[in-house]
Amino acid sequence: MTMSLVACGGEDEAGTDSYTIGLLLPNRVTPRWEKWDKPLIEQRLKELCPGCTLVYANAGGDVDRQRQQMASMITKGVRVLILDPADSKAMRSSVQEAHNAGASVVAYDRLAEGPISGYVSFDGAQVGRLQGEALLKAMGGGGSVVMMNGDPVSANATWFRKGAMSVIEGKLKIVRSYDTVAWSTDNAHANMSAAIAALGSDRIGGVLAANDSIATGVISAFKTAGVRKLPPVTGQDADLDAVQRIVKGEQYMTVYKPFAAEAAAVADMAVALGRGEDVRDTTATTTVDSATTEDIPAVLLTPRAVTVGDIKQTLVKDGVYTIEQICTRKLRPACAQAGLSP
Incomplete structure (x- = not known):
């Protein structure tokens, strides 16, 4: 499903952006993904980048399906992928494929293996x-x-x-x-x-x-x-x-x-990467290590x-x-x- 993020205000810089951001969520078992995360991320992206387009897919708990969804987005030239992996390790090859194609991957809520450009989650x-x-x-x-x-x-x-x-x-x-x-x-x-x-x-x-x-x-x-x-x-x-x-x-x-804070943080990071910014200097507040990559720029929020x-x-x-x-x-x-x- 593709949703055009039509203009609704934002900074002057945002008006010049016109690239595609992909959002890949892992399943439908957990209600928050469809009820909160997807609409909140979409809303924040609209505010930050009115000319951008969001492409969305839900894996339904099937890692093979998520691989196919991600491959399709890469083929279509998506510049930044927000990925909540259905399987952190199994998605490593897809993350590498995105990297090879020049697309940035932001791991969302769950850390993915491979050369990701950033990570947003709760501690x-x-x-x-x-x-x-x-x-x-x-x-x-x-x-x-x-x-x-x-x-x-x-x-x-x-x-x-x-x-x-x-x-x-x-x-x-x-x-x-x-x-x-x-x-x-x-x-x-x-x-x-x-x-x-x-x-x-x-x-x-x-x-x-x-x-x-x-x-x-x-x-x-x-x-x-x-x-x-x-x-x-x-x-x-x-x-x-x-x-x-x-x-x-x-x-x-x-x-x-708090889903709104997490959604806003990942949208901020995705747009910054889409504009070619170094997120270490703009949105990230710390770093984390995955099984494959060290010093990943990250935002870790506080749960309650x-x-x-x-x-x-x-x-x-x-x-x-x-x-x-x-x-x-x-x-x-x-x-x-x-x-x-x-």
Whole structure:
């Protein structure tokens, strides 16, 4: 799908730009990509570069499809590619292909291997630390935990886990640990069901779920097993259904990553690269290393933990959701108790 970014103001310099920027997102399982990231990036690009054109593709969780999508964009002469890799390692050859063709690649949210020109994300270690700290608090400082990690092909999954382990190691006993292929709710449900069957629900004091899609599968597995009193479960991405579960007391917390700030930062970097600027001098605030490349110019933003008492001053205040969106009719009593009445 191609969207022309028609003029809507911007600096005089932007009026002279007329190149193409590609946006490649990894899947449709995680609601934020289509609901927040894509429109926010498009909006910021319109402001910065009215004469530019955005070409968009979603891989639907299929790395081969993402390779094809990226190859098509390179063939069409896209100058800058914003890539959230479906598989950080497997996309390396595509990143190299783009580099060879003279196109710049900005890794978005997940670090890609190969000669990328920049990286924009949230501090993944801090995401994991926030999850670990919240779980440790909810569990009273000790107990047995099941680790429900992210997709092993994502560089972020390892980053999140390391951050969490830096907090909980030696304090919580890890009784099972699973990788969640494609961040799939169904895969998470199957893994959690296996843990419950092997251990018994009473031996699981908490679950460190890497994101909200995984938390969905975890919680449904407990319910399927007939567990009424759920252990604390973490999450990430502040999906609406996860926020509603937090209000109901089914999920303990999520990690909120202000999408507008991340989208704006990657658009800024993409436009700077499109204009031939050195992003080390303009948009980047730090550097990171990937498995293949050192000193990649980067922007790493700060995530925020959200429990039931934080929803109003974070997600509602920032306009992510209104109280009316969160508090459906069935949730109104729980919302009132949480201080979220309209």
